[in-house]
Amino acid sequence: MIMRKERIEHLLSDVTCGIYEKETDVALALMAALAGESIIMLGLPGTAKSMVARRLKSCFKDARGFEYLMSRFSTPDEIFGPISISMLKTSDKYERVTEGYLPTADVVFLDEIWKAGPAIQNTLLTVINEKIFRNGDREIRLPLKLLVAASNELPTKGEGLEALWDRFVIRLESRSIRLEQNFKKMLTDDDEYASDVTARNPISQEEYAEWKKEINEVDIPDSIFHVIFSIRRALQAVRIDDDEHRSVYVSDRRWKNIARLLKTCAFMHDRKEVGKTNLLFLHHCLWQEPEERNPIRDIVVRCVFDDESSKIADIKGRIGDDIRRHRTNPLFHGASDYSTEIDQLADSISDMERNVSDNIFVSPEEKKFITGYLKEMYKALAFLRHDLMKLED
Numbered sequence: 128m129i130m131r132k133e134r135i136e137h138l139l140s141d142v143t144c145g146i147y148e149k150e151t152d153v154a155l156a157l158m159a160a161l162a163g164e165s166i167i168m169l170g171l172p173g174t175a176k177s178m179v180a181r182r183l184k185s186c187f188k189d190a191r192g193f194e195y196l197m198s199r200f201s202t203p204d205e206i207f208g209p210i211s212i213s214m215l216k217t218s219d220k221y222e223r224v225t226e227g228y229l230p231t232a233d234v235v236f237l238d239e240i241w242k243a244g245p246a247i248q249n250t251l252l253t254v255i256n257e258k259i260f261r262n263g264d265r266e267i268r269l270p271l272k273l274l275v276a277a278s279n280e281l282p283t284k285g286e287g288l289e290a291l292w293d294r295f296v297i298r299l300e301s302r303s304i305r306l307e308q309n310f311k312k313m314l315t316d317d318d319e320y321a322s323d324v325t326a327r328n329p330i331s332q333e334e335y336a337e338w339k340k341e342i343n344e345v346d347i348p349d350s351i352f353h354v355i356f357s358i359r360r361a362l363q364a365v366r367i368d369d370d371e372h373r374s375v376y377v378s379d380r381r382w383k384n385i386a387r388l389l390k391t392c393a394f395m396h397d398r399k400e401v402g403k404t405n406l407l408f409l410h411h412c413l414w415q416e417p418e419e420r421n422p423i424r425d426i427v428v429r430c431v432f433d434d435e436s437s438k439i440a441d442i443k444g445r446i447g448d449d450i451r452r453h454r455t456n457p458l459f460h461g462a463s464d465y466s467t468e469i470d471q472l473a474d475s476i477s478d479m480e481r482n483v484s485d486n487i488f489v490s491p492e493e494k495k496f497i498t499g500y501l502k503e504m505y506k507a508l509a510f511l512r513h514d515l516m517k518l519e520d
Contacts, residue, residue, distance in 0.1 A: 130397050131394070131395065131397050132395060132396050132397050132485075132487070134328065135154075135157070135395050135487065136487060137327065137328065138157070138186050138326050138327075138328070138329070138330070139153060139154055139157065139487065141185070141324060141325070141326040141327055142182040142183065142185055142186060142324055142326050143182065144324060145316060145324075146175055146178055146182070147304050147306075147309040147310075147312060147313055148302075148304055148305060148306065148309055149175055149178070149179060150490075151487075151488065151489070151490040151493075152168070152179055152299055152301070153179055153182060153183065154487045154488050155297055155299065155408065155411060155488055156179050156180070156183050156273060156275060156297075157183060157186055158297075158388060158391050158392060158395060158408075158488060159273055159296070159297050159388070160183060160186070160187075160234070160272045160273035161335075161338060161339075161342065161391050161394075161395065162342070162384075162387045162388050162390075162391040163258070163272070163339070163387070164296045164297065164384055164387065164388060165255050165273065165274040165275070165276065165294060165295050165296065165297075166273070166274075166275050166276070166295060166296070166297040166298075166299065167240070167275075167276040167277065167278070167292075167295035167297070167298050167299070168275065168276070168277045168278075168299045168300075168301045169277075169278055169279070169280070169281065169298065169299070169300055169301065169417065170277075170279060170300055170301030170302060171279050171301075171303075172279065173303075174301040174302060174303055175301065176236075176238070176275075176277040176301045177194060177236050177238065177277065179275060180192070180194065180234055180235070180236035180273070180275040181194075181236070182324060183234050183273060183275070184233065184234040185324050185325060185326040185329060186326055186329055186330055187233055187234070187272060187329055187330050187331075187332075187335065188329040188330065188331045188332065189332075190233035190234055190272070190329075191231060191232050191233050191234075191270075192232055192233065192234045192235070192236070193227075193228060193229050193231075193232035193234075193235050193236075194235070194236035194237070194238070195229075195236075195237055195238070196238045196239060197237060197238060197239040197240060197241075197242045197243040197247075198239065198242050199242050199244065201242070201243055201244065201247060202244075202246075202247075203246050203247055203250065204223075206228065206229050206237075206243075206247055206250075207223055207225065207228055207229055207230060207250065207260065208223035208224045208225040208226070208227070208228040208229075208230065209223065209224055210222070210223055210224075211223065211224045214263075220263050220264070221263050222262050222263035222265075223262055223263075225260070225262060225267070229254070229260075229271075230260045230262070230267055230269055231270065232270070232271065233270050233271065233272045233273075234271075234272060234273050234274075234275070235271060235273070235274045235275065236274075236275045236276075236277070237251075237274065237275070237276045237277070238276075238277045238278075239277070239278055239279075240276040240277065240278050240291075241278050241280065241282050241283065241288060245287070248288070248291050251274075251291060251294075252290060252291060252294065254269065254271065254274070255274055255291075255294045255295075256294060258271050272335070276295060277301070281416070281417075293378055293380065293381060296381060296384045296385065296388065296412050297388070297411050297412055298411060298412070298414060299411060300417055300420065338394070341394060342387070342390050342391050342394045343390070344399075345390040345391075345393050345394050345398070345399060345400060345401065346399065346400040346401070347386065347389060347390065347400070347401045348400055348401070350403070350434075351389070351401045351402075351403065351405075351406070354403060354406060354430050354431060354433070355382075355406070357430040357433060358406075358409065358413075358426060358427055358430045359377070359382075361426045361429075361430065362374070362375045362377060362413065362423070362426070363375075365419055365422050365423060365426065366422055367418055367419065367422060373419065375413065375414065375415055375419055375423065376415065377412075377413055381412065385409065385412050388408075388412065389401045389405055389406065392405045392408065392488060393405045395487070396485070396486070396487075402482065403431050403432075403479065404431065404479055404482040404483050404486055405486075406427060406430075406431055407427060407428065407431060407483065407486060407488070407489050407493070407497070408486075408488040408489065409423075409427050410423040410424035410426075410427050413427075424493070424496070428496070428497055428500055432476075432479070432500065432501070432504070435472060435475060435476055435479075435504060436504065438468075438472055439472065439504065439507050439508065439511070442465060442468055442469065442472070442511055443507070443510075443511060443514070445463060445465075446465060446511060446514050446515065446518070447514070449463075449518055450514065450517050450518060453517070453518050465511070465515055466512075466515065469508055469511050469512060469515075472508065473505070473508050476501060476504055476505070476508075479501075480498070480501050483497050483498075483501075
């Protein structure tokens with residue numbers, strides 16, 4: 128029987144065929160869809176932001192999409208459907224014809240989101256948060272699985288856009304292709320890569336509903352809350368550069384939604400409880416300004432591996448104390464079984480490293496950064512083993 132993670136990886140492989148360096152973006156968007164959250168992509172035009180939404184649609188069986196480029200002249204009719212003239216005449220009801228518009232779509236892409244007027248943005252607050260659209264005197268439960276918004280700029284401060292910005296739990300910076308070999312492939316590929324793809328074995332509506340229930344049952348153990356609390360405290364003083372430390376605000380609502388994402392991440396990796404390496408995508412959910420992303424990533428990585436770092440420091444301190452006792456009393460060789468402790472700690476770090484390598488939400492660039500961080504821990508363990516030799520002299 129195919130494991131869920133393998134199923135997800137096959138889906139992602141299908142929908143990312145022909146696009147480059149967007150695998151992590153698509154994976155995060157799929158996680159957002161399964162968690163019932165929304166995502167925003169910030170970046171210059173031509174960086175495949177709309178492609179993510181189009182490709183994601185094929186992950187779901189018989190899914191319908193809707194996309195629209197906002198402008199300051201956009202009207203609610205263009206997004207939610209025109210007013211039904213016949214209903215207005217016959218029943219004196221102000222209802223929209225929603226077929227083919229956002230209220231009937233499973234996956235929605237709204238480009239230049241901040242250019243929409245207040246009437247559209249206010250409606251989107253309820254659409255994103257509650258998956259409800261009020262049509263006349265009726266409330267419609269939307270089939271919406273994912274709303275992907277895009278812009279080449281942050282929302283302007285002081286214009287009342289904070290509530291809508293807060294609704295986008297995952298925030299991604301969409302960048303141009305970096306690696307030259309991928310850039311060459313993109314240039315030499317034919318235009319078919321831009322068309323819709325067909326994913327093998329897409330997620331059915333019945334599966335989607337069942338998965339939502341199973342995600343609810345995923346446990347968040349106390350050890351994970353301990354890491355979350357550490358991250359939350361560290362956000363009060365994020366080091367942007369040598370001269371600036373900044374307090375980064377994350378609302379309680381966002382933390383609630385993040386908890387749902389953590390459960391979804393664990394679920395997609397065939398886990399029944401959230402593990403520490405499932406937290407490694409959190410920097411995409413916590414920044415307010417783009418320059419905060421990497422410093423917050425450093426905070427998340429440090430907090431995820433904080434227990435292991437603390438254990439290394441503890442063992443180092445105890446070995447140092449025993450070495451000093453050994454120098455004054457050569458017959459003293461230490462009471463602790465340090466070799467076993469170090470081996471167990473090395474195995475724990477190695478297991479986490481494998482989990483990082485298998486994590487579909489950690490990009491190759493981020494895996495390289497985390498691997499460098501873990502190399503320093505392995506180096507510290509090697510020094511501990513070297514120090515043990517001094518107790519045997």
